[in-house]
Amino acid sequence: MESLLRVAVEVFNERGYDGTSMEDLAARLGITKSSIYHHVAGKSELLRLAVDRALDALFAVLAEPAATAGPAIDRLEHVVRRSVEVLAAELPFVTLLLRVRGNTAVERDALTRRREFDRIVSDLVARAEAAGDIRPDVDPALTSRLLFGLVNSLTEWFRPDGELAVADLADAVVTTAFDGLRRRPE
Amino acid sequence: MESLLRVAVEVFNERGYDGTSMEDLAARLGITKSSIYHHVAGKSELLRLAVDRALDALFAVLAEPAATAGPAIDRLEHVVRRSVEVLAAELPFVTLLLRVRGNTAVERDALTRRREFDRIVSDLVARAEAAGDIRPDVDPALTSRLLFGLVNSLTEWFRPDGELAVADLADAVVTTAFDGLRRRPE
DNA sequence: ACCCCAGCCGAACGTTCGGTCGGTTATAGT
DNA sequence: ACTATAACCGACCGAACGTTCGGCTGGGGT
Numbered sequence: 001m002e003s004l005l006r007v008a009v010e011v012f013n014e015r016g017y018d019g020t021s022m023e024d025l026a027a028r029l030g031i032t033k034s035s036i037y038h039h040v041a042g043k044s045e046l047l048r049l050a051v052d053r054a055l056d057a058l059f060a061v062l063a064e065p066a067a068t069a070g071p072a073i074d075r076l077e078h079v080v081r082r083s084v085e086v087l088a089a090e091l092p093f094v095t096l097l098l099r100v101r102g103n104t105a106v107e108r109d110a111l112t113r114r115r116e117f118d119r120i121v122s123d124l125v126a127r128a129e130a131a132g133d134i135r136p137d138v139d140p141a142l143t144s145r146l147l148f149g150l151v152n153s154l155t156e157w158f159r160p161d162g163e164l165a166v167a168d169l170a171d172a173v174v175t176t177a178f179d180g181l182r183r184r185p186e
Numbered sequence: 187m188e189s190l191l192r193v194a195v196e197v198f199n200e201r202g203y204d205g206t207s208m209e210d211l212a213a214r215l216g217i218t219k220s221s222i223y224h225h226v227a228g229k230s231e232l233l234r235l236a237v238d239r240a241l242d243a244l245f246a247v248l249a250e251p252a253a254t255a256g257p258a259i260d261r262l263e264h265v266v267r268r269s270v271e272v273l274a275a276e277l278p279f280v281t282l283l284l285r286v287r288g289n290t291a292v293e294r295d296a297l298t299r300r301r302e303f304d305r306i307v308s309d310l311v312a313r314a315e316a317a318g319d320i321r322p323d324v325d326p327a328l329t330s331r332l333l334f335g336l337v338n339s340l341t342e343w344f345r346p347d348g349e350l351a352v353a354d355l356a357d358a359v360v361t362t363a364f365d366g367l368r369r370r371p372e
Numbered sequence: 373a374c375c376c377c378a379g380c381c382g383a384a385c386g387t388t389c390g391g392t393c394g395g396t397t398a399t400a401g402t
Numbered sequence: 403a404c405t406a407t408a409a410c411c412g413a414c415c416g417a418a419c420g421t422t423c424g425g426c427t428g429g430g431g432t
Contacts, residue, residue, distance in 0.1 A: 014287070015287065015289055016202065016204055016287055016289065018202050018204035018205040019204040019287070019289050021418075021419065021420080022419080022420060022421080023418085023419085023420095031379085031380065031381085032380070032381055032382075033420085033421090034380080034381065034382080034383090034421085034422080034423085035379070035380050035381070037420095037421070037422080038378075038379060038380070039379090042420075042421075043420065043421095073368075099285075101200070101201065101202055101205075103201055103202065103205050132369060133368070133369055134367055134368060134369055135361075135365075135366075135367055135368065135369045135370075136369070137361070138358045138361060138362060138367070139358075142350070142355075142358055143358075143362065143367050145339070145343055146336055146339070146358070146359065146362050146363075146367075147367065148339075149335065149336050149338075149339025149340065149342065149343075150332055150335050150336040150339065152335075152339060153331070153332070153334075153335020153336065153338065153339055154335065156331075156335065157331055157335075164328070169328075172324045172325075172328055172329075172332070173332065175321075175323070175324060176324060176329065176332050176366070177332075177366065177367060178366050178367060178368040179321075179366040179368055180321075180362070180363065180364050180365040180366030180367075181320055181321055181324070181329050181332075181333065181363060181364060182259075182319070182320060182321070182364040182365055183318060183319060183320055183321045183322070184321075207388075207389065207390080208389080208390060208391080209388085209389085209390095217409085217410065217411085218410070218411055218412075219390085219391085220391085220392080220393085220410080220411065220412080220413095221409070221410045221411070223390095223391070223392080224408075224409060224410070225409090228390075228391070229390065229391090373432100374431100374432085375430105375431090375432085376429105376430090376431085376432100377427105377428105377429100377430100378427105378428100378429100379426105379427085379428095380425105380426080380427080380428105381424105381425085381426075381427100382423105382424100382425095382426105383422105383423090383424095384421105384422085384423085385420105385421080385422070385423090386419100386420100386421095386422105387418105387419075387420090387421105388417105388418085388419070388420100389416100389417080389418070389419075390415105390416100390417090390418100391414105391415085391416095391417105392413105392414080392415075393412105393413090393414080393415100394411105394412100394413095395410105395411085395412095396409105396410080396411075396412105397408105397409085397410075397411095398407105398408090398409085398410100399406100399407090399408085399409100400405100400406090400407090400408100401404105401405085401406085401407105402403105402404085402405085402406105
């Protein structure tokens, strides 16, 4: 069951959810198409299990103590850093989540939860800006979109093959996002 | 023909390329499925026309004078700003391009051209870092990925409805990316 | 020794897919 | 008036789709 889901998500990410047939999954699993239905109710349940895993991990970050208390700017930095870590740890699941387009009921539910996550982060950015810790010349809603656009883009290329440690990646993301890529005059 | 392509790309972006049937396109166009084949050779040609339009526009930016001469940091900033403008001007086409996964021959060709674009930008970042204009504590390849991850994420939410002018957006992107979102002590 | 049942299979289901084909209409050129 | 052709249509094709179904098998519980 667990390995079924793991393989399914892998193939979904390679060929796209719509572009993946149950036959494709069966071939990769080394079993037949009909055998898959012994383990799950259907194709869409595999998608639901996958995106829920990603969403649960992301929302868990928002519930951590360091994300719920203290200055907004510190809470924001913590959420960003931990989101990078979650994204690395659950890479295939988060990747799939970020590609969901709302075609089916399962996808629309996932989009709803994603928007809820975005809203909470956006609030955090707004608080940090109100506290004077974030540049006031860019709209908070825009800032949070750019920020998580940067973080989420990691799914497009990051592969946890040890060459680039997750901690270093999180550092690079936080540094780039908060301080910019331009070298500062000392 | 032009409106056919426009509508096709619109639907592709809504439902995904694989999730869109020729019947879907026909319904949106107000004609029958078979009539579409009077204008194009098939579904994949529509995709090819769309992604080529996006890629041509992006490569045109790299050929502009301001992108080929002068300090690397200035050329980079120009490419980023103009990429945002192209992305806004050709939004549906670029959106479709960024979702291509390499499932078919057309998609693989598009991915090849995309990688070529990324390589050129990555070189630009490396030159700017060598010139001392970009922070040396983050790997150039990583920097360029984060940079264009941020830029490309615009397709996920930006809609040119006049509320947010493209020039303002480009300013916000350049400012955030180069100087960071943290408020600087004066 | 018996049974159970998780796990798997082959065959088939109704549907939808991208694409083809022969034919009809509207319009423009001569 | 005649013709050419761009634009469109309904009917159809073989293939692939997600899903269902009845049946096989092998190891654990009793």
